[in-house]
Amino acid sequence: MDVTTTAMAGTLESSDCQVTVEPGSGIELSIESSVINQYGKAIKKTILATLERLDVKNAKVTVVDKGALDCTLKARVEGAVFRASGYSEDEICAGKKLPWGGAIQ
Amino acid sequence: MNPNLNRLRRSMMFLNAQKPSLIKDPYIYKPDSIMLDLEDAVAENQKDAARYSLYHALKEIDYRGVERVVRINGLETAHWKEDVRVCVAGRCDSIRISKTESAADVHAVEEEMKKAEEEFGVEHGSILIMAALESTKGVLAAREICEASPLLFGIALSGGDYTRDLQTSITGTGVEFQWARGYMVNAARCAGKQVFDTVFTNLDDMEGFRKETEMIKMMGFDGKSIVNPRQIAVCHEVFTPTEKEIIKAEKIVKEVDEKKAMGIGVFTVDGKMIDIAFYPGAKRTIELAKAAGVYEGDL
Numbered sequence: 001m002d003v004t005t006t007a008m009a010g011t012l013e014s015s016d017c018q019v020t021v022e023p024g025s026g027i028e029l030s031i032e033s034s035v036i037n038q039y040g041k042a043i044k045k046t047i048l049a050t051l052e053r054l055d056v057k058n059a060k061v062t063v064v065d066k067g068a069l070d071c072t073l074k075a076r077v078e079g080a081v082f083r084a085s086g087y088s089e090d091e092i093c094a095g096k097k098l099p100w101g102g103a104i105q
Numbered sequence: 106m107n108p109n110l111n112r113l114r115r116s117m118m119f120l121n122a123q124k125p126s127l128i129k130d131p132y133i134y135k136p137d138s139i140m141l142d143l144e145d146a147v148a149e150n151q152k153d154a155a156r157y158s159l160y161h162a163l164k165e166i167d168y169r170g171v172e173r174v175v176r177i178n179g180l181e182t183a184h185w186k187e188d189v190r191v192c193v194a195g196r197c198d199s200i201r202i203s204k205t206e207s208a209a210d211v212h213a214v215e216e217e218m219k220k221a222e223e224e225f226g227v228e229h230g231s232i233l234i235m236a237a238l239e240s241t242k243g244v245l246a247a248r249e250i251c252e253a254s255p256l257l258f259g260i261a262l263s264g265g266d267y268t269r270d271l272q273t274s275i276t277g278t279g280v281e282f283q284w285a286r287g288y289m290v291n292a293a294r295c296a297g298k299q300v301f302d303t304v305f306t307n308l309d310d311m312e313g314f315r316k317e318t319e320m321i322k323m324m325g326f327d328g329k330s331i332v333n334p335r336q337i338a339v340c341h342e343v344f345t346p347t348e349k350e351i352i353k354a355e356k357i358v359k360e361v362d363e364k365k366a367m368g369i370g371v372f373t374v375d376g377k378m379i380d381i382a383f384y385p386g387a388k389r390t391i392e393l394a395k396a397a398g399v400y401e402g403d404l
């Protein structure tokens with residue numbers, strides 16, 4: 001997917017994370033987390049795997065984690081990437097189908 | 106037949122599907138069902154984000170037997186069809202249709218479910234439907250809604266919108282819901298479906314919550330929508346048969362079975378006249394006690 005604009009998903013509430021994606025060259029990932037020492041590697045792995053599934057090759061990705069589970073990390077990365085790649089809610093409602101079980105899994 | 110069709114549903118707890126802190130572990134409170142909400146609890150500009158969150162929750166969180174109902178956006182919105190797709194792709198247990206006003210509304214959702222089931226390879230009939238009645242039109246159509254689909258397990262009253270439509274408000278006395286509650290119980294029972302009451306939102310008034318729950322239990326409801334884990338214990342206590350009720354039901358079932366074989370139709374149990382008409386109620390009490398995990402007998 002081509003990240004063509006800047007988009008954000010998620011919040012800074014406990015158990016959540018806020019993910020921002022911007023157009024970039026290659027994958028530039030920045031992670032801030034209160035549990036970075038314990039789970040930093042696992043968080044990075046989940047985010048990179050999600051970006052790979054979504055076929056994102058060029059993007060600047062900023063993650064501010066507040067203790068999110070894997071399922072939330074994935075959901076927020078997907079939310080930000082789809083919003084930044086032409087999948088607004090208006091377009092989804094107009095019939096642009098999301099790849100549940102495909103790129104989203 | 107889907108084994109979940111008539112499962113125990115004493116408490117159905119609303120949770121905003123967009124809030125990770127709410128959906129990550131609600132099973133610890135042991136509600137019978139959770140209602141993952143894509144509708145009113147989710148802001149208009151977060152509808153897409155809520156679906157990603159819902160999908161991964163359905164696929165990756167083990168809710169330990171708690172039924173996962175998803176409340177989709179109303180059919181008057183543009184959101185509901187993608188809501189149905191994500192529900193089916195994520196294999197939720199049931200879909201709650203918001204603002205249901207006719208059998209046609211149920212049919213429309215069922216048609217979208219069929220399309221999604223085919224797309225995602227999900228067996229038709231494995232995901233059930235319930236309908237929320239939120240308007241006078243919806244309440245008046247309760248019977249046709251109950252009869253609309255074999256996948257529909259029940260109907261629920263949604264009090265906030267309904268009282269607005271009635272041009273009244275929630276008073277705390279229950280008088281504004283009297284007619285709708287009575288009518289909905291009759292419509293549901295007539296069609297062999299379950300029926301659920303609206304939420305009680307004053308969390309500081311637990312006595313009021315208990316009284317309302319006791320009243321709707323006496324009216325014939327199967328359970329209640331709830332908004333906070335604090336309400337679960339009271340709800341379950343009210344809707345679970347007491348030991349006295351179980352013992353009485355057990356005696357009735359055993360006596361009816363025994364006397365029927367002897368050709369006796371009317372007899373007494375603990376000094377009270379009993380006949381075959383008491384049998385279904387007694388059987389239901391035993392089934393409810395079994396489902397609630399409090400029956401230790403041999404029936």
